[in-house]
Amino acid sequence: xxxxxxxxxxxxxxxxxxxxxxxxxxxxxxxxxxxxxxxxxxxxxxxxxxxxxxxxxxxxxxxxxxxxxxxxxxxxxxxxxxxxxxxxxxxxxxxxxxxxxxxxxxxxxxxxxxxxxxxxxxxxxxxxxxxxxxxxxxxxxxxxxxxxxxxxxxxxxxxxxxxxxxxxxxxxxxxxxxxxxxxxxxxxxxxxxxxxxxxxxxxxxxxxxxxxxxxxxxxxxxxxxxxxxxxxxxxxxxxxxxxxxxxxxxxxxxxxxxxxxxxxxxxxxxxxxxxxxxxxxxxxxxxxxxxxxxxxxxxxxxxxxxxxxxxxxxxxxxxxxxxxxxxxxxxxxxxxxxxxxxxxxxxxxxxxxxxxxxxxxxxxxxxxxxxxxxxxxxxxxxxxxxxxxxxxxxxxxxxxxxxxxxxxxxxxxxxxxxxxxxxxxxxxxxxxxxxxxxxxxxxxxxxxxxxxxxxxxxxxxxxxxxxxxxxxxxxxxxxx
Numbered sequence: 001x002x003x004x005x006x007x008x009x010x011x012x013x014x015x016x017x018x019x020x021x022x023x024x025x026x027x028x029x030x031x032x033x034x035x036x037x038x039x040x041x042x043x044x045x046x047x048x049x050x051x052x053x054x055x056x057x058x059x060x061x062x063x064x065x066x067x068x069x070x071x072x073x074x075x076x077x078x079x080x081x082x083x084x085x086x087x088x089x090x091x092x093x094x095x096x097x098x099x100x101x102x103x104x105x106x107x108x109x110x111x112x113x114x115x116x117x118x119x120x121x122x123x124x125x126x127x128x129x130x131x132x133x134x135x136x137x138x139x140x141x142x143x144x145x146x147x148x149x150x151x152x153x154x155x156x157x158x159x160x161x162x163x164x165x166x167x168x169x170x171x172x173x174x175x176x177x178x179x180x181x182x183x184x185x186x187x188x189x190x191x192x193x194x195x196x197x198x199x200x201x202x203x204x205x206x207x208x209x210x211x212x213x214x215x216x217x218x219x220x221x222x223x224x225x226x227x228x229x230x231x232x233x234x235x236x237x238x239x240x241x242x243x244x245x246x247x248x249x250x251x252x253x254x255x256x257x258x259x260x261x262x263x264x265x266x267x268x269x270x271x272x273x274x275x276x277x278x279x280x281x282x283x284x285x286x287x288x289x290x291x292x293x294x295x296x297x298x299x300x301x302x303x304x305x306x307x308x309x310x311x312x313x314x315x316x317x318x319x320x321x322x323x324x325x326x327x328x329x330x331x332x333x334x335x336x337x338x339x340x341x342x343x344x345x346x347x348x349x350x351x352x353x354x355x356x357x358x359x360x361x362x363x364x365x366x367x368x369x370x371x372x373x374x375x376x377x378x379x380x381x382x383x384x385x386x387x388x389x390x391x392x393x394x395x396x397x398x399x400x401x402x403x404x405x406x407x408x409x410x411x412x413x414x415x416x417x418x419x420x421x422x423x424x425x426x427x428x429x430x431x432x433x434x435x436x437x438x439x440x441x442x443x444x445x446x447x448x449x450x451x452x453x454x455x456x457x458x459x460x461x462x463x464x465x466x467x468x469x470x471x472x473x474x475x476x477x478x479x480x
Contacts, residue, residue: 039114042261046093051084053077053097054116056104058204060287061121072283073121074099079279080269087265103434105172105201108132111256118266119254122205122223124174126249134260137267138250139274144224145178147243150212151236153219159185159243164192168208168217171198175221178246200460202433206230207457212237216464221245225275229284305337306462309350312372316379325466326401327379329458330408333451334378339371351378385412395430402432402452406440410448418443 038044038052045051055062055073062071081097088095102110107119112132124143125135147156155161163186169175176196183193199208199217205226211217213234222230227239253266274280306328313331317324328337334352335341347354351374358368358377362384365377386404389412395403407415418439422429427439432452441449 037114039256039258041258042088045095045117045259046088049094050096050098051118052116053099054102054107054111054119055099056101056107056121056204058121058206060204060206062099062101070287072287075283076120076273079273080266083269084262084265087268101434101438103201104170104204108254111254114256117256117259118262122226122251123254124223124249125252125254126174126177128177129254132257133254134257134263135250136253136255136263136270138252139270139280140225140251141274142247143249143251144241144244145175145221145246145249146224146227147219147240147245148209148212148222148227149219149238149240150215150217151238152215153238156240156243159245160189160191162186162194162219162243164195165219166195166197167219167221168197168199168211169221170201170203170208172201173205173221174249175245179221182245202456203460207460209234209237210457211461211464214461216461223249223251302332302336303465306332306465309337309371309375312375316376320379320383322379322382323397323401323459325462326455326459327382329455329462330382330405331375331378332458333455339374349374351375351381353377353381357381382408388412389416393430399430399432402456403436405452405455406432406436406448409451410440410444414444415440415448 038048040048055077058071060071061073077097077099081095084097085092085095100116102116104121107121107123108129109132110116111119119133123129125138129135147162149156159182162182167179169179176198179194179196183196187193199211203211205222208217208220209222209227209230212220213236215236222239224239224241224244227237228241231237231239253270255262255266271277272279273283275284309328309331313324313328317327331337331350335350337350339349341350341352342348343352345354348368350371351368353363353368353374355366355368357363358374358381359366363377363380365373365380368374368377382404385407386400389407390400390403393400393403403415403419415436419429419436422436422439425439428435433456437449437452
């Protein structure tokens with residue numbers, strides 16, 4: 001249960017070029033306000049004293065580490081606030097810039113419906129989106145959406161050679177729209193269309209690139225700058241700048257149409273902070289190149305350990321009524337599925353339990369030095385947490401798993417206490433992603449948040465691996 005180190009903590013300090021973003025703690029809603037539809041104009045914003053900015057919660061653009069907001073979006077907003085106040089003239093209105101984290105598939109729709117005033121965070125300016133919102137000048141120009149694939153993928157010589165292949169992207173991404181155009185072009189030539197598979201909306205582009213690196217996803221699409229940054233870290237991905245799905249795309253900030261008067265102020269700020277400027281380059285270096293990364297959950301040695309432990313995880317997950325792939329993903333996060341692992345705190349084995357915890361009720365398993373007993377004890381302890389703290393809560397089964405993992409890492413009493421406080425911050429206590437993970441990040445730090453997010457990514461990896469294996473089995477059965 002030793003978890004992982006805090007993502008981005010302190011490793012970004014000591015650079016005077018960009019100020020750290022620290023929240024205005026006198027605003028209780030600075031962290032998570034309840035979304036209310038307010039389609040007011042600029043005078044309404046001045047009167048309210050708050051500019052609500054929708055941001056995507058991710059470990060490159062916006063996340064909290066204790067009381068410190070970090071990420072490209074967070075630091076840009078910190079510097080934008082005084083520029084906004086100055087730009088609105090004298091007497092300067094006191095307007096707080098309030099970040100509101102939402103899922104990426106909600107950003108444009110929520111902005112158009114008045115649940116925010118602006119939205120930022122690697123948003124592609126498209127014609128379709130321009131019908132709903134006003135875009136700033138580009139914060140990054142002439143972006144190409146390019147094919148990215150694993151090293152085992154062969155035979156991709158041009159876009160036509162993608163015909164009939166499977167490509168994984170988020171349905172809310174601009175990539176999904178671009179692939180629809182590509183499919184139209186392919187079918188007009190009499191070629192087979194792409195099989196476009198939608199990935200979970202909680203996965204960011206960097207997460208999907210990690211899945212390609214792990215071999216769980218063969219082909220995806222990414223903005224060229226993101227793909228090139230990550231290719232320096234993930235040696236299992238191939239970035240095909242020679243295979244652009246769309247070119248000439250711009251990344252920009254989005255503004256609600258009723259606040260189009262803000263565009264000149266926003267444009268002035270963006271011109272001084274976009275990629276290519278000193279400040280913009282520092283931020284991209286800080287959060288894209290120097291950030292921490294998760295491990296590859298399906299590299300050959302890791303995959304062999306996973307396959308070797310499949311029967312044990314299946315048996316005990318069935319007994320304790322868990323999704324066995326999620327518990328296997330937790331085991332990978334805890335120990336890389338290595339039974340010989342010992343933490344400095346004395347935690348042992350695959351599930352990283354303390355011997356005293358395993359020996360005492362309600363677990364009462366003494367021999368966790370042995371592999372099967374260790375995995376059994378981890379299941380039993382997790383079942384105790386889920387039943388005692390989350391069994392009667394009105395949450396989805398996935399959220400019950402996720403809260404149990406957070407409690408396994410940070411302690412069930414602490415997580416339960418934070419759930420009771422969630423209403424003070426406008427946060428849903430029964431939803432982990434985008435809700436309670438934000439409060440835990442603020443009150444505890446990034447370790448449990450990163451812990452749960454990594455488990456979820458490994459879970460997606462394992463699930464895709466199993467689906468791939470099932471397809472290969474069906475193909476083999478049909479050929480026999």
